[in-house]
Amino acid sequence: MKKIEPFSLSALERIAKIIGERYRGSEITELFRKxxxxxxxxxxxxxxxxxxxxxxxxQKQPYGPYNVAKVIEKLCDPQEYFGQAEYHKSNVEKVNEILAYYGLEVNLKTGKITVKSSISPTLHSQRSKAEEMFDSRNFHPDVRTHARPLFVEGKNFHAVFECCKAFDKYIQEKSGINKHGVELMGAALSLKGPLKINDQRTETERNEQEGVMYLCIGLMRAIRNPEAHEPELDWPITQEDSLNILSLISFLWQKIDIAVCFEGTT
Structure with a gap:
């Protein structure tokens, strides 16, 4: 097999959705095991x-793209589709649509990845500049879900706003606090709030907890609250501004992912 370029986040997401449609949870574990x-x-x-x-x-590990290729080959292995020839063919075609951008294709008979016999010289440029800019940021999966389609369409305002709303809802659900925006962030993430991103045993840990809280409050005050009341034309956001704000949301989302909720602390 020729040297494989790292797969974009968009490509990994599309492959993941094919796998998610194909397998149940326990079968996904078995796929990776195989x-x-x-x-x-x-x-x-x-x-x-x-x-x-x-x-x-x-993909972040040594020989990362080859690790991904091994999973793809197992997904496309014809021996995994006994009595499902048409389903196998359909999945291979979906995978090959993605691999075409990398000059690769899955052999339908063997399930192995090979160099594509004829490659359009424009394959690698078919992603738009906006897609390349967005994918290069390695955002949190939920940020990609809510923001990428809007950002690619040039809707910078809506990409940021939808992510802020989704982040707000995520904290509401995880904390169990029926508030929104600035009020929610203060109640959920203060030192007495239910969401703990660390043990809060040292001054450094307490400072980190409060720092994340103030960043979340700032995000809501600067983005979600004004945008909820201002027309889009009166609140312009450039591509670069949008990406920078989304990077902040991505960072905060990762922090809340690891937070533990202690009920009854408010």
Missing amino acids: AGFFHIRHDGSTKWRFVCAALEEL
Whole structure:
């Protein structure tokens, strides 16, 4: 096999969705096991998002793109589709549509990845500049879900606003606090709030907790609250501004992901 370029986050997401549609949770664990990755076990979360995160982690390891290729080959292995020839063919065609951008294709008979026989010289430029800019940021999966389609369409304002709303809802659900915006962030993430991003045993840990709280408050005050009341034309956001704000949301989302909720602390 020729040298494989790293797959874009968009490509990994599309592959993950094919896998998510194909397998149940326990079968996803088995897929990774058969591909040689015994440590990856489905945790019960949304299937395609779990797979996408797993593929991202595999790609960060040595020989990363080849790790992803091993999972793709197992997905496309015809022996995994006994009595489902048409389904196998359909999935291989979907995968090949993605691999075409990398000069690769899956052989329908063997399930192995090979160099594509004829490659259009424009394949690698078919992603738009906006897609390349967005994918280069390596955003949190939920930021990609809510923001990427809007950003690619040039809707910078809506990409940021939708992410802020989704982030607000995520904290509301995780904390169990029926508030919104600035009020929610203060109640959920203060030192007495239910969401703890660390043990808060040292001054450094307490400072980190409050720092994340103030960043979340600032995000809501600067973005969500004004945008909820201002017309889009009166609140212009450039591509670069949008990406920078989304990077902040991505950072905060990762912090809340690891936070533990202690009920009855408010």
